[in-house]
Amino acid sequence: MLQLPVYLDNNATTPCDPRVVAAMLPYFTETFGNAASRSHPFGWAAEEAVDYAREQVARLIGAEPKEMVFTSGATEAVNLALKGVYEMYAGKGNHIITALTEHKAVLDTCRHLEKMGARITWLPVNAEGLIDLQELEAAITPQTILISLMYANNETGVIYPVQAISEIARKHDVLFMSDATQAVGKVPVDVNNDGIDLLTLSAHKLYGPKGAGALYVRRRSPRVRLTAQIDGGGHERGMRSGTLNVPGIVGLGKAAELCMEEMTTDTARILPLRNQLEQALLELELSFLNGSRQHRLPHTCNLSFKYVESEALMMGFNKKIALSSGSACTSASLEPSHVLKAMGLSDELAYASLRFGLGRFTTAGQIAFTIRTITEAVTQLRNTSPIWEMYKDGVDLG
Numbered sequence: 001m002l003q004l005p006v007y008l009d010n011n012a013t014t015p016c017d018p019r020v021v022a023a024m025l026p027y028f029t030e031t032f033g034n035a036a037s038r039s040h041p042f043g044w045a046a047e048e049a050v051d052y053a054r055e056q057v058a059r060l061i062g063a064e065p066k067e068m069v070f071t072s073g074a075t076e077a078v079n080l081a082l083k084g085v086y087e088m089y090a091g092k093g094n095h096i097i098t099a100l101t102e103h104k105a106v107l108d109t110c111r112h113l114e115k116m117g118a119r120i121t122w123l124p125v126n127a128e129g130l131i132d133l134q135e136l137e138a139a140i141t142p143q144t145i146l147i148s149l150m151y152a153n154n155e156t157g158v159i160y161p162v163q164a165i166s167e168i169a170r171k172h173d174v175l176f177m178s179d180a181t182q183a184v185g186k187v188p189v190d191v192n193n194d195g196i197d198l199l200t201l202s203a204h205k206l207y208g209p210k211g212a213g214a215l216y217v218r219r220r221s222p223r224v225r226l227t228a229q230i231d232g233g234g235h236e237r238g239m240r241s242g243t244l245n246v247p248g249i250v251g252l253g254k255a256a257e258l259c260m261e262e263m264t265t266d267t268a269r270i271l272p273l274r275n276q277l278e279q280a281l282l283e284l285e286l287s288f289l290n291g292s293r294q295h296r297l298p299h300t301c302n303l304s305f306k307y308v309e310s311e312a313l314m315m316g317f318n319k320k321i322a323l324s325s326g327s328a329c330t331s332a333s334l335e336p337s338h339v340l341k342a343m344g345l346s347d348e349l350a351y352a353s354l355r356f357g358l359g360r361f362t363t364a365g366q367i368a369f370t371i372r373t374i375t376e377a378v379t380q381l382r383n384t385s386p387i388w389e390m391y392k393d394g395v396d397l398g
């Protein structure tokens, strides 16, 4: 029997893998020490667990353990990277380049820096959600200190040409930071191959716990320096003070190790399910795929069904399927998604979009149910819609 509701919002958060929970549990009770306590075995055991997790996380992205700074998640890591670089490299310049389709963590931090005196270039994207590399290079000035472009978009799954971006950054001696929160654990990411200087990731997007994440900070060629944003105690080599979340970090480490081992088999299973879902729903009249078909995460698809409001659609299937609509990823606001708008979608099509995020625990039965349910709900809503009737009667609605 299929258990309802079906969870297809893995880009918002993933469930914790039971193996991750099992690895974390002892660190709440028996091994509860403070990793900074140097004077007794409780502290040593906690420190050893953190060191091990640091290796596990570093390995997943091809980094050295010393290059990882543990944080409370990707939002904090993004804040540390952007604000830390802005303050540290003030002597070189105040210019940061980013794109309109970034996650709110990057957009809002850049807006904050803009108020503090930074000059921000907000690159546009094309209909596929991709930036123009020539436009990126042309935006660089002698004052440019950082390019911040995500690895993969959380709403559309579109993967950026990270290696080409890093080549441009290197050529002009500009640091490159990538919010890789959606990509890490889902597709191969390697900070050296990809030429990334700063990278953010989050445990709860890769089957680990909420409240744990990390910032990768390159130590060699070039050595990246940051101004700390949280002071006190000098933890994490002075870059992020505060008692370490040992259970969370152990969970992040275990989650990273499992992704490393199972990424290939997970993708081999999830990609056909995603494609099956996508193909079936694109058979509906006037339905569209949002974002590049080719350069995309294997577990994500974002679709618009013209003349069907996604909020009404979600009510239509009565909370039997958990997913996100194109009315902002922070479902608190009902603005049309800034990502879809930047790609040139009309408000109407942006409001008609659904984001499907599959994951390690998605089953073929759930996908079959989703195809049936959404097809029925779209058809039913259109059958009772005067606008749909006009469209079918050939009335020009343009």
Ligand SMILES: *Cc1c(COP(=O)(O)O)cnc(C)c1O
Residues within 6 Å of the ligand: 011, 012, 072, 073, 074, 075, 076, 103, 105, 150, 152, 153, 154, 179, 180, 181, 182, 201, 202, 203, 205, 213
């Ligand atoms: C989820 C997400 C974040 C924020 O991560 P938290 O750990 O929840 O703070 C940042 N960027 C992207 C692309 C995300 O998907």
